[in-house]
Amino acid sequence: MYLLDTSVVSNFLDERRYYPQLTAKILNQPPEQIFISIITVEEILQGALASVQKSKRKPSVTRAYQYFEDLFSALHRFQIVSYTPEAEAIYQSLPAKTKRIGTQDCRIAAIAKANDFTVITVNVNDFVSIDLADVEDWAR
Numbered sequence: 001m002y003l004l005d006t007s008v009v010s011n012f013l014d015e016r017r018y019y020p021q022l023t024a025k026i027l028n029q030p031p032e033q034i035f036i037s038i039i040t041v042e043e044i045l046q047g048a049l050a051s052v053q054k055s056k057r058k059p060s061v062t063r064a065y066q067y068f069e070d071l072f073s074a075l076h077r078f079q080i081v082s083y084t085p086e087a088e089a090i091y092q093s094l095p096a097k098t099k100r101i102g103t104q105d106c107r108i109a110a111i112a113k114a115n116d117f118t119v120i121t122v123n124v125n126d127f128v129s130i131d132l133a134d135v136e137d138w139a140r
Helices: 006-013 020-028 038-055 061-075 085-092 103-115 124-130
Strands: 002-004 034-037 079-081 118-120
Touching: 002 006, 002 103, 006 020, 006 038, 006 061, 034 038, 034 103, 038 061, 038 079, 038 103, 085 103, 103 118, 103 124
Parallel strands: 002 034, 002 118, 034 079
Antiparallel strands: none
């Protein structure tokens, strides 16, 4: 089973798709094998909400809301994994030095560890440094 990190989901949702091979690999997997974390949902929606907030003073507010709505709908393509007490305990057990790699990446890795998922990312070095779960880069 695979847990897509935020960089992968962002690429998948972006119409420009910087890594078309990544999108192809996601689409070739059985949907029941592909998951995203609630952490990724938070990060994606925060970015979309920020664009709505910035555009409220401009005529592009309708485009910003459409973008937010499109992202919200697209996220439903994936199964979402919760951040559980087990994942939080794994996260809390990490040394402070590891957490400095990135709080959200560490939380995603903790979710992967708690559920025995492989993390799919384009930031392999970050997740390898966290050292909680198997990591693959489908962009190569």
